[in-house]
Amino acid sequence: MEHYTDNKLLELFEDEKSRNYAFNLIVRKYQERLYWHIRRMVISHEDADDVLQEVFIKTWKNLSKFRNQSKLYTWLYRIATNETITFLNKKRKKFFISLNDVEKELSSKLESDVYYNGDEIQLKLQKAILTLPEKQRLIFNMKYYDELKYEEISEILKTSVGGLKSSYHVATKKIENYLKSN
Amino acid sequence: MKNKKDITDFSENSHPILNGIEKKNEFSTPNNYFEVLPEITNSKLLVKNKLNFIFDILSYKVLVPTFTILLLTILYFNWNNNTAQIELTNEQLSELIIETDFIEFDDEIVFETYAETIILKEIETEGTDEYLDYLTENDIDLNTIIEEL
Numbered sequence: 001m002e003h004y005t006d007n008k009l010l011e012l013f014e015d016e017k018s019r020n021y022a023f024n025l026i027v028r029k030y031q032e033r034l035y036w037h038i039r040r041m042v043i044s045h046e047d048a049d050d051v052l053q054e055v056f057i058k059t060w061k062n063l064s065k066f067r068n069q070s071k072l073y074t075w076l077y078r079i080a081t082n083e084t085i086t087f088l089n090k091k092r093k094k095f096f097i098s099l100n101d102v103e104k105e106l107s108s109k110l111e112s113d114v115y116y117n118g119d120e121i122q123l124k125l126q127k128a129i130l131t132l133p134e135k136q137r138l139i140f141n142m143k144y145y146d147e148l149k150y151e152e153i154s155e156i157l158k159t160s161v162g163g164l165k166s167s168y169h170v171a172t173k174k175i176e177n178y179l180k181s182n
Numbered sequence: 183m184k185n186k187k188d189i190t191d192f193s194e195n196s197h198p199i200l201n202g203i204e205k206k207n208e209f210s211t212p213n214n215y216f217e218v219l220p221e222i223t224n225s226k227l228l229v230k231n232k233l234n235f236i237f238d239i240l241s242y243k244v245l246v247p248t249f250t251i252l253l254l255t256i257l258y259f260n261w262n263n264n265t266a267q268i269e270l271t272n273e274q275l276s277e278l279i280i281e282t283d284f285i286e287f288d289d290e291i292v293f294e295t296y297a298e299t300i301i302l303k304e305i306e307t308e309g310t311d312e313y314l315d316y317l318t319e320n321d322i323d324l325n326t327i328i329e330e331l
Contacts, residue, residue: 023227024220027220031220035216036207045212049215052219057223057227116208116209116210122206122208125200172200176198176199179199
């Protein structure tokens with residue numbers, strides 16, 4: 001059932017009769033990848049769940065406009081990334097907190113999260129990642145955890161491959177330094 | 183090209199601490215989360231679509247005619263109120279004439295309304311006019327009479 005290619009899924013989606021079925025398959029195919037991408041950025045499961053559902057609603061609304069200029073999953077990643085950034089910005093505005101304080105808040109949330117099972121070194125690594133600026137954090141997560149190619153990240157974030165390599169290098173250096181000093 | 187490859191290799195191999203940490207997903211989700219998520223998403227979409235559908239129906243088939251009828255009713259009553267005939271007392275009419283600049287009254291209506299008052303005033307001032315005519319005809323100065331008195 002889930003062995004359809006993206007093109008076949010899009011073809012099914014175009015047809016009014018099989019639209020719901022195709023969308024259901026798309027959700028099933030990409031939900032996990034998108035969830036973990038969002039979850040690493042917003043940390044809490046509840047927030048990730050809210051953002052992910054918003055991503056799928058946006059996908060449903062805009063999928064008919066998707067013109068195969070990019071791969072379906074990079075397009076979905078892009079929506080997920082935008083929604084995550086919007087969510088974090090809203091959170092900052094809502095609670096009148098600065099960039100650094102959001103990261104501190106996420107860090108403390110991580111320690112009390114019942115759906116986080118990392119050991120001490122994993123927790124330290126997550127805290128190190130949370131010290132990075134938002135875009136560096138995105139790049140690091142996509143490269144390190146999601147193992148996306150620079151070209152794919154470049155398509156998602158609309159940033160040059162050179163810029164991404166440099167950002168990833170800086171991010172890993174910062175993480176190394178954090179791990180050394182803590 | 184070879185140089186670029188070297189730089190990438192260098193950056194990927196120059197993180198000994200990071201490379202020493204096992205790469206794993208330490209986050210978890212509630213039980214069966216991914217099994218039920220498509221259904222939750224579908225039902226959410228269904229509700230959104232229904233709401234949109236209801237709104238569309240409301241806006242085009244109900245809201246537009248309702249607002250049009252409401253607007254026409256308001257306009258009708260407003261017009262009727264403005265043109266309704268109200269019987270005013272003489273005093274109210276006087277006040278209106280004095281205070282309202284933009285209301286135009288027909289001269290005949292004003293005369294009819296004030297006819298009684300004007301006639302009464304004419305009767306009152308009739309005697310005084312006769313005395314004044316007599317003094318004027320006989321070339322008698324009113325001030326001289328007042329001084330003599």
